[in-house]
Amino acid sequence: MDTRFPFVDWFRNSSPYINAHRGRTFVILIEGEAMARGRGEQLIQDLALLHTLGVRLVVVFGIRPQVQLALDEAGIEPLRHDGRWVADADIMQCVQRVAAEQRLWLEARFSLGLPNTPLHGVELTTVSGNLVMAKPLGVREGIDFDHSGEVRRVRTSAVQGLLDRGSLVLLPPLGFSSTGEVFDLDASEVAQHAAMALGADKLILLGEADGLYDESGALQRQLTPGEAEPLLAQAVAGSESARHLAAACAAARHGVARTHLLSWHNHDALLGELFTRDGVGTMITQHRYEQLRPAELGDIGGLLELLEPLEHRGMLVPRSRERLEHEIDDYLVIERDGMVIGCAALHCFGEAEMGELACVAIHVDYRGGARGALLLAGVERRARRLGLTSLFVLTTHTAHWFVEHGFRPSGIEALPPLKRDTYNHARKSKILVKSLA
Missing domain, CATH: 3.40.1160.10 (Acetylglutamate kinase-like)
Known part of the structure; x- marks a missing residue:
């Protein structure tokens, strides 16, 4: 019971x-x-x-x-x-x-x-x-x-x-x-x-x-x-x-x-x-010392600086400036005093009513708080507005954190067809899914 x-x-x-x-x-x-x-x-x-x-x-x-x-x-x-x-x-x-x-x-x-x-x-x-x-x-x-x-x-x-x-x-x-x-x-x-x-x-x-x-x-x-x-x-x-x-x-x-x-x-x-x-x-409030907001093209430099150390460590797939510029509307950022200290992306797969939570990153000096959860909540709100019914994430290092926030381990068959076809088997990323119902 x-x-x-x-x-x-x-x-x-x-x-x-x-x-x-x-x-x-x-x-x-x-x-x-x-x-x-x-x-x-x-x-x-x-x-x-x-x-x-x-x-x-x-x-x-x-x-x-x-x-x-x-x-x-x-x-x-x-x-x-x-x-x-x-x-x-x-x-x-x-x-x-x-x-x-x-x-x-x-x-x-x-x-x-x-x-x-x-x-x-x-x-x-x-x-x-x-x-x-x-x-x-x-x-x-x-x-x-x-x-x-x-x-x-x-x-x-x-x-x-x-x-x-x-x-x-x-x-x-x-x-x-x-x-x-x-x-x-x-x-x-x-x-x-x-x-x-x-x-x-x-x-x-x-x-x-x-x-x-x-x-x-x-x-x-x-x-x-x-x-x-x-x-x-x-x-x-x-x-x-x-x-x-x-x-x-x-x-x-x-x-x-x-x-x-x-x-x-x-x-x-x-x-x-x-x-x-x-x-x-x-x-x-007089000053927005820290805010969660949609990313803009002017944030590209800050995103590259934020992501580069995580890419070198193999935690994130490398993203070029051109790719970030092309996908900038998918991103949310946390800005603190003009500096990008966190980001996350929502890539939509509308035909499957699913979204990919990607590129979740927090600057090393600002970890240990609730900023990751804040980004996740922002992505979930955006996904619901777009009519998506679930989120999935591919991760190699932080599966436990996603499980703690409501994601459940799944197999490759849970991915949308397009993402399933491009899944990198050599990377062996764990697949986790969260229902938004």
Whole structure:
């Protein structure tokens, strides 16, 4: 009887990320729609788990839909301009009441520790307060925004002190001034400034969308601010997309290593993004220190330098410059600071619905990590898009690695006819096949 549990494999594979995230500072924005739609409970459980694993958490919460409901019930129609409402005295009364109610609800849920509940045995202290200083938006285009404000500064030393003591810091979309006033703030702006002030390792924005998509509808896994800003220019002013993109781009340009755009609709988004290799959303980062991408003709020189030592050792069949130029569209490369440090090729045999995984190579200085698996995953994604049902590989030195990644030893009869006819019997390469079903 098969007693394997998929969770156990996932948990084993997550250990490098658990180690990497311990002691790191994450600023996480949860938009008000997530709470309004009943997603708060599970998000709190995920946040408590991150806290237990040693992540330093600053949680910013939005309240827009809750305030809008309160305004509707009070019969108040706010004046809106450029994506913000004008927070007069009546609106601010609703904003402050809703923010207090939401903060108290979050604190209560983080305190839940009954037996048979996910937070049983978790001692989690949450702290909020006058940690964000604000200033009024003032008069813009003839509109006096009254108590609608913008972030002046985050009280960094106070927040750091709370994090150092093991507290989870809650930040509402409110700011305080030296004149004793309270201002309504944009939650994404609060999250952005908190991440920048703290030098956070990650800014995570949980909104409606799964991330950013290209013109063909494919999810963009990684973008620089320069690549994301054209999308910002197209977004509707004041929309969630515009607010999140503006926060992500600004944070990336001011030292926040990674900003992640995720959907709160996806119950696995937060943990899936943080503890799996491929993630689930879009990451915006200032520098692409290392990236997996399709090869280009300009990579030929780097490919030759990468492959030559392996060819001399007999691990790879020699490939000429002309052959690489002819087959360049088949290749994926890992580039690090302008240097090709890894590659793999997918040669298609469409009539057999099979693909050959070929020329898998990692620079000697960068072995021992997960780059080989990253290349394999990239080739598998490409193969599936092309409608292939299986991959095969011919290898003389690394059969065990391929077996560890789901390939099974096969005979020459498993190869497509064309590859079978050109098989080099003198080389005696082992044949391994992996189903993509």
